[in-house]
Every structure is written in structure tokens, then in C-alpha cells.
Amino acid sequence: MTFDMRLVQRGARLRRTPFFAATQRYGARAYTVYNHMLFPINYADLEEEYWHLIRHVTLWDVAVERQVEITGPDAFAFTNLLTPRDLTRCAVGQGKYVVITAEDGGVINDPVLLRLGENHFWLALADSDVLLWARGVARHAGLRVTITEPDVSPLQVQGPKAKEVVRTLFGEGVTKLKYYWFLETSLDGIPVVVTRTGWSGEVGYEIYLRDGSRGDDLWERVMAAGKPHRIRPTGPSDIRRVEAGILNWGADMSMADNVYEAGLEWLIDVDKPADYIGREALQRVRSDGVTRKLAGIEIAGDPVPFNETKWPVSVSGGVVGQVTSAVWSPRLTRNIGYAMLPIAHTALGTTLQVDIPDIGMRQATVVTKPFVDPTKEIPKT
Amino acid sequence: MTFDMRLVQRGARLRRTPFFAATQRYGARAYTVYNHMLFPINYADLEEEYWHLIRHVTLWDVAVERQVEITGPDAFAFTNLLTPRDLTRCAVGQGKYVVITAEDGGVINDPVLLRLGENHFWLALADSDVLLWARGVARHAGLRVTITEPDVSPLQVQGPKAKEVVRTLFGEGVTKLKYYWFLETSLDGIPVVVTRTGWSGEVGYEIYLRDGSRGDDLWERVMAAGKPHRIRPTGPSDIRRVEAGILNWGADMSMADNVYEAGLEWLIDVDKPADYIGREALQRVRSDGVTRKLAGIEIAGDPVPFNETKWPVSVSGGVVGQVTSAVWSPRLTRNIGYAMLPIAHTALGTTLQVDIPDIGMRQATVVTKPFVDPTKEIPKT
Numbered sequence: 001m002t003f004d005m006r007l008v009q010r011g012a013r014l015r016r017t018p019f020f021a022a023t024q025r026y027g028a029r030a031y032t033v034y035n036h037m038l039f040p041i042n043y044a045d046l047e048e049e050y051w052h053l054i055r056h057v058t059l060w061d062v063a064v065e066r067q068v069e070i071t072g073p074d075a076f077a078f079t080n081l082l083t084p085r086d087l088t089r090c091a092v093g094q095g096k097y098v099v100i101t102a103e104d105g106g107v108i109n110d111p112v113l114l115r116l117g118e119n120h121f122w123l124a125l126a127d128s129d130v131l132l133w134a135r136g137v138a139r140h141a142g143l144r145v146t147i148t149e150p151d152v153s154p155l156q157v158q159g160p161k162a163k164e165v166v167r168t169l170f171g172e173g174v175t176k177l178k179y180y181w182f183l184e185t186s187l188d189g190i191p192v193v194v195t196r197t198g199w200s201g202e203v204g205y206e207i208y209l210r211d212g213s214r215g216d217d218l219w220e221r222v223m224a225a226g227k228p229h230r231i232r233p234t235g236p237s238d239i240r241r242v243e244a245g246i247l248n249w250g251a252d253m254s255m256a257d258n259v260y261e262a263g264l265e266w267l268i269d270v271d272k273p274a275d276y277i278g279r280e281a282l283q284r285v286r287s288d289g290v291t292r293k294l295a296g297i298e299i300a301g302d303p304v305p306f307n308e309t310k311w312p313v314s315v316s317g318g319v320v321g322q323v324t325s326a327v328w329s330p331r332l333t334r335n336i337g338y339a340m341l342p343i344a345h346t347a348l349g350t351t352l353q354v355d356i357p358d359i360g361m362r363q364a365t366v367v368t369k370p371f372v373d374p375t376k377e378i379p380k381t
Numbered sequence: 382m383t384f385d386m387r388l389v390q391r392g393a394r395l396r397r398t399p400f401f402a403a404t405q406r407y408g409a410r411a412y413t414v415y416n417h418m419l420f421p422i423n424y425a426d427l428e429e430e431y432w433h434l435i436r437h438v439t440l441w442d443v444a445v446e447r448q449v450e451i452t453g454p455d456a457f458a459f460t461n462l463l464t465p466r467d468l469t470r471c472a473v474g475q476g477k478y479v480v481i482t483a484e485d486g487g488v489i490n491d492p493v494l495l496r497l498g499e500n501h502f503w504l505a506l507a508d509s510d511v512l513l514w515a516r517g518v519a520r521h522a523g524l525r526v527t528i529t530e531p532d533v534s535p536l537q538v539q540g541p542k543a544k545e546v547v548r549t550l551f552g553e554g555v556t557k558l559k560y561y562w563f564l565e566t567s568l569d570g571i572p573v574v575v576t577r578t579g580w581s582g583e584v585g586y587e588i589y590l591r592d593g594s595r596g597d598d599l600w601e602r603v604m605a606a607g608k609p610h611r612i613r614p615t616g617p618s619d620i621r622r623v624e625a626g627i628l629n630w631g632a633d634m635s636m637a638d639n640v641y642e643a644g645l646e647w648l649i650d651v652d653k654p655a656d657y658i659g660r661e662a663l664q665r666v667r668s669d670g671v672t673r674k675l676a677g678i679e680i681a682g683d684p685v686p687f688n689e690t691k692w693p694v695s696v697s698g699g700v701v702g703q704v705t706s707a708v709w710s711p712r713l714t715r716n717i718g719y720a721m722l723p724i725a726h727t728a729l730g731t732t733l734q735v736d737i738p739d740i741g742m743r744q745a746t747v748v749t750k751p752f753v754d755p756t757k758e759i760p761k762t
Contacts, residue, residue: 009689010413010422011619011706013508013631016690032391033414036508036631041391103520108513127394127417129510131636132489136517139484139658238392250394250417255512277520308390309397325392 014038017063018153018215026233034064034127041235046306047330049234053202054331057161057226058234059219062199062206063153065111065124068131074143075119077274081141082134083113084259084282086272090115095180095195098123099267100130101278105258105285108133110249110267112197112206114182124154124208126249137277151212152193156236157222158204161229166205168225170194174205187221190214199236201244201372238306239327242336245296245370251310252294252324252338260285261340263294294324295346296369299335299354299362303328307356313339313364314353320345323354323364329371336371339364395419398444399534399596407614415445415508422616427687428711430615434581435712438542438607439615440600443580443587444534446492446505449512455524456500458655462522463515464494465640465663467653471496476561476576479504480648481511482659486639486666489514491630491648493578493587495563505535505589507630518658532593533574537617538603539585542610547586549606551575555586568602571595580617582625582753619687620708623717626677626751632691633675633705633719641666642721644675675705676727677750680716680735680743684709688737694720694745695734701726704735704745710752717752720745 015037017023028040040061042049052058070079080087083098090096092115100108100123109130111123123130134147157165166174170185174194177183182195191210198204209218223231238248247253253262259282268282310322326337345352350366396418398404409421421442423430433439451460461468464479471477473496481489481504490511492504504511515528538546547555551566555575558564563576572591579585590599604612619629628634634643640663649663691703707718726733731747 010616010687011629011632012688012691013629014413032395102516129513132510133513133517135483136514137520139518140521140523142521248392248394251392306391307393310393 009038017061018209018212019061019063019155019219020215022216022219023061023233028233030235035066035125037064037066039064040233043233043235046237046239050237050239050330052230052232052234053159053200053237053240055160056230056232057157057159057165059222059226059231060156060158060234060236062156062236063209064127065154066131067150067152068123068125068134069148069150069152070121070123070134070145071119072143072145073119075121075145078138078141078143078145079113079121080274081276082137084268084272084276084278086269086274087113087115088273089269092117093181093183095182095197097180097267099259099264100133101259101276101282102255103278103281105260105278105281106255107249107253107257107259107262107264108255110247110264112180112195114193114195116184116193122150122152128249151210153209153212153215155207155209155218155222156198156200156204157207157226157231158198158200159202161226161231162203162205164229165222165226165231166194169221187218190218190221192218199246200240201246201370202240238325239329242325242327242338243329243332243370243372247294247338248325257294257340258282258285258290260290261292261294290343292321292340292342293346294338295341296367296371297323297326297337297339297352297364298367299326299337299364301335301362304335304356304359304362307337309357311357312355313341314355315345326354332371338369341366390419398442399590399593400442400444400536400600401596403597403600404442404614409614411616416447416506418445418447420445421614424614424616427618427620431618431620431711433611433613433615434540434583434618434621436541437611437613438538438540438546440603440607440612441537441539441615441617443537443617444590445508446535448531448533449504449506449515450529450531450533451502451504451515451526452500453524453526454500456502456526459519459522459524459526460494460502461655462657463518465649465653465657465659467650467655468494468496469654470650473498474562474564476563476578478561478648480640480645481514482640482657482663483636484658484662486641486659486662487636488630488634488638488640488643488645489636491628491634491645493561493576495574495576497565497574503531503533509630532591534590534593534596535587536590536599536603537579537581537585537587538607538612539579539581540583542607542612543584543586545610546603546607546612547575550602568599571599571602573599580627581621582627582751583621619706620710623706623708623719624710624713624751624753628675628719629706638675638721639663639666639671641671642673642675671724673702673721673723674727675719676722677748677752678704678707678718678720678733678745679748680707680718680745682716682743685716685737685740685743688718690738692738693736694722695736696726707735713752719750722747
């Protein structure tokens, strides 16, 4: 079933981003809720926004990526306790994509971590209250840390012309940033952090606004700088992120899935010297192996709608797993996605049946991900 | 500004309740998102649903009140650490409205707590990830507990005929429940917990479904039992809960407000023998006093729309605070709500100015809450 729903903002419980007025002015037509905040997810047809992203440049209000800020004399030791990544390998000025892990190895969140100082970190969150998790852990940890949600609100500038836009805004220095590095700077007095990161697989940057009262000012400056490059506001593109093999926390994995099951084991530094939450469980999983795993799949036939529920996956008539994301790629001209499957059914080429609401059974095949090889040029028409 | 928004469910990230199909079938026309789950908030006009609630009986899907279940040999000691209420005064079979407090005395959540056994608790949550908070605290607490989100999904049956409905469903025993007590029972094999609780100020019960696969079965049984009493599905009534002085976490208070500022000091047992998180901070607030406080207000003039943002409150031309909830009460025929104000402006009868989007300045007055005295009969026509 595909359906639209009317969201009536119920009282003042849901927060608005510093760019909310701008998103209304530019015609955002759908919002979801993410970290207790309204999240604009499209201004036009999803395929139209997708083509604009891969051909030109797009601006996304992702202020819902709320930050957890960790400071204090023991901030490094504490932050290093939260993730299997070895943060001794993260320099000041550098970021890392990390998983925040539970004691049982489950994925609590998968933020981009920025190291702003020896003992100064930001975690740009997916949709779970890591502020509560971190404060809870700190309660008896015996480390001197301060943990807050600062006034920081990211925008994403994504697409092949993104570099030109940030060059116009911030000058040559920013264009030299290596992947996942960042600069602290300002724009006509608006304090920002600019990172070479994004959720698209395209060239992209994030501009973290550090003063919520300047949201409109920053938005209009980005739109002006992008005008020669046909910039337009869009939602994040689920088509493009699935092509790139990027996961969506809450859909593709959650606390119920450990890091290996999610296929994120490259975020575990097995030789990390320091202890971290989940280490023992993950070491056990590593030696015993997993019983299920997130696999890339292709679904045969005509375009399927972007899945709103987890579709059942069958083998020989018995339900064995679930499709976590599925979407039609207009340039690959096939349905691509992920399914959480028993390990016995994850070999490349395995044939599956997917039960799609209102459509019925479709054949699917286990394939490699990412679906778009970042080193290869694919026609953008 | 009042506006409708289209919510496009973006992928399978947002969860559906066990009653989702039923809410669709019965014509839910608006959903919000609460604890990462779709929450049906109305089927008709808010005033129409309000009148039905206070005259007849209504059925609400509040499965978004996700539970945190705490079990294990130290479950009592651990749960007692999370709240200023003294849980030695909570018997097995009894519930309590509690606050979960941060180290600084801020309100992390305000669940209904149920004690199902000596060492078996449920917390029926407002919209924050207390599962993460509790697991974080447990990490180094040295107590033997297991903390999970169980398969438990509440419905609310609220209104003057609610007692008749639960009598039909569960028999005479349930109608004898004292306020905040509960019974574990079943209905044609559907396992449930029935509590004498609710979010309306009317007579009401909650039916906690313990098997998510039976959502539709339970829903239809409640609808059938309620038919002679004109039961209908509605959203929770913000009009009725403000009349009753009930707060909405995330709007009226949050982690940024301590228990005294929120006016919830009756949830602190100052003579509690055991330690709890936030005790020191709250003792300090108690002796030093607060600098701001949530006050009841009346706003003069014609009906105002239910506030979607926190409206600025001024005194002598300077902004001093914010309206956190405001709504027109059709039977009191006045605008009622709450404002967070500096203590100097909270005396009864204080005159304020409220800046309402698209309307402009309105005069307001500090009044006592609740607005509807539960011991007095008010005409329901």
C-alpha cells in the first residue's frame, strides 16, 4: 500500500529547524519527523530530485542531524569508549563515520563524528537519542565530561557542482578538503564548520551552522552562490543513497542488529587498544560468525514503489527475511535494495521471492553492493 | 501560521503500531511520529472528538507509548534509582505517574510506571529514548538488570462510558480498580494488562496488548463492546488534557526544565530513603527556589488555534517567556494553556501579552490550573 498522510503538527512538541521558514518559502511539500524535529523530505517528485542531484547540485536541510557535543578533560577517552573505531587515528580537523554500539554489539546509531579539538567531539546523529545514551553511560563511568546538544544545524550541498558552490562561498581552501576532513570558518559573520561529507555518493559538503538565529541568512547565501549552477532545495535522495550502498538507521539496521549483521564491520578496528562498549560481544560474533546479514538485492520487473514497510522475503515458500530498503533506480533501470537474510541465503546469485503489498510476489536476486561503483562513470541521462 | 503538511512515510524507518491497519480502516486522517512510530492523532474535527470524549467513550491507539521493561534480581533497586518517587510505596499490581530525572534534575521523560512483580517494571514512555538512558545508566551501575522494549502496545478507552466498556470486556473485577492500579488478564486468549489510567481527566482505562500479532482482534473486540455506548476511535484530546492540567512532554517540559520548573514537585518524595539520579540537584533547587515556572494562563478574546510553536510572552514590551500549550476550550468558552515564565511574573492575576502568529498581540492572565476541577460537575453540552 502506498499512501499519503496528513501530518498535523500536534502542539509545540515537534521542533523546527533554523531553516524551517526557508523550506516553507521554497515549497517543501512533505516533512517527516527525525530526532523530534520536522525534516523536509521533498519539494518535487523523487525522480526529478534524483536527476537534479546527479546532474547539478542540491541543498538539503538536515538540521535534524542533531549533534551530541562531548567536551571536558576526559572527552577523548569517553568518546573512544562509545565506538569500535580507534579514535587515536582521528586527528583534530578530521571526521569519521562511526557506529555507536550497545553492550551486545547492536547499532545504537551511526553518526559522522567530528574531532574539533583534542577533547572536543561532535556526533551528527541518526534518529535515536544518543544524548541520553551518552549521559547514561557517563553517569558511573568516572570520567570528567560534559555532554550537551549544542546549537548546531547542518545543511548538505550535494552533487557534481557542489565543489563550485563551496568555492564561491568559502574560497579555495575548502575545495582542498580530503574526504571526511573539515574546516571551521565563517561566512559574513555566520559561524560554520564545513565538512567534505554527505549522504549521496556524489561530491558533497555539509555546512554546520553554529548559530540557529542565522538560518535564513545562511540558506540564502548558499542559494545565491549556487544559482549559476542551478542549485535547488531537495530532500535527501533515497534512490542515490541506495545506489551508493549507504544504509538508513532505523530501516536497514538498528539496535536489534549487530555491526557484522549490518555489514558495517569496516567500522570496527579489531586492533583498537582501548576498551569500548560492545567489544566482547563483537569479538564473539567475529569468531563465531553471524547467522544473518544485510545483503544487496535486485528485484525483477517493473519499477516498485519505495518500500514503506519491511517486505517479507521467501525461499521455497517459507518466509526467511525482510527487505529493509527497495527503490527503482532510473539510471540503472532496475529495482535495487537490501534484505536482512539468514546467512545461508546470502550467496551472490541466490534467488528469492519478495512479497510486495498491492503487487504480489516478485523474484529477487542477491547481488553485490554498492550498486554504483564510485570509480566508474555512469551516464547521467 | 497554521498549516497542514503531507507526511510521506520515508522508507521503512517509521514503525507501525499493531493497530495501524485498524486505524486506517476507521479513517484516521492525521498521524504524527512518536517514539519512531506512526501515531494516529485524529479521525475528525478536534472539537467533535472532544465532545465525544466528554459525553460518551473514545478509543485511542497509543501503542507509541513504548514500554521499557526492567527485570532481573536488582530491578527494584535500579528502577528506584531512575526516579524521585519512592518506589517502596508502589505495590505489585500498582502503577505510578513518575518523572525520570537527569543528574541536573531535568525531566527526561514522564511515564506511567507499572510494577508487575517485585523485580518487574514497565515504563510507558513519552517521546524520548529512555531505553538508551536506562541501558547507559546500567552500564556501570553494578546492578543485575535486563532492560528491553517488550512487545507491549497500549490502547486507551476514555470517557464517562469507559467503565461500562471494560465491564463488558473483562467483567466486574476491572471496574473495581483504584486509580493507577491494574490487572493482568486476557480476552479470548489475547493477553493484556488493564490499568485505571489515562491522559484525559475523564474516567479511563488503558488496555496494554501483550501480543502484537493480535492488534486487530483486540481493537474489534473493544469496538464491539463499546458499540452500545457509541464508542468511536479518536486521537488523544489536547483540549481535554489541558483542561485537566496534564502536561505534554517535549512541549510543556523537557530535559531543559527541572521538576520544580515544570510544576511536577508532587512527583518528588523528599523523604525517599534511597538515592536517585538528580537528587542532589533537586535538593538544591528545593532550598534555593526556582527562577522560572510553568504557569496556567488564560488568553483573552476569540478562539485561538492550537499552538504549533511556542508563542512569545511579553511583559511591559519585553519578551520574558513562552506559551508551551494553548487551546480553546469549547465548554469553558475561553482560551487556556501554559506558559513558562520568570517567577516574578507567575503570581495569579498577572497580566501578560502573548504574540500569536497571524493574529498578533493578545492579553493573557496567570490563572490556577487545572482549569476543570475534577470534583465539580461541568455541563457537557
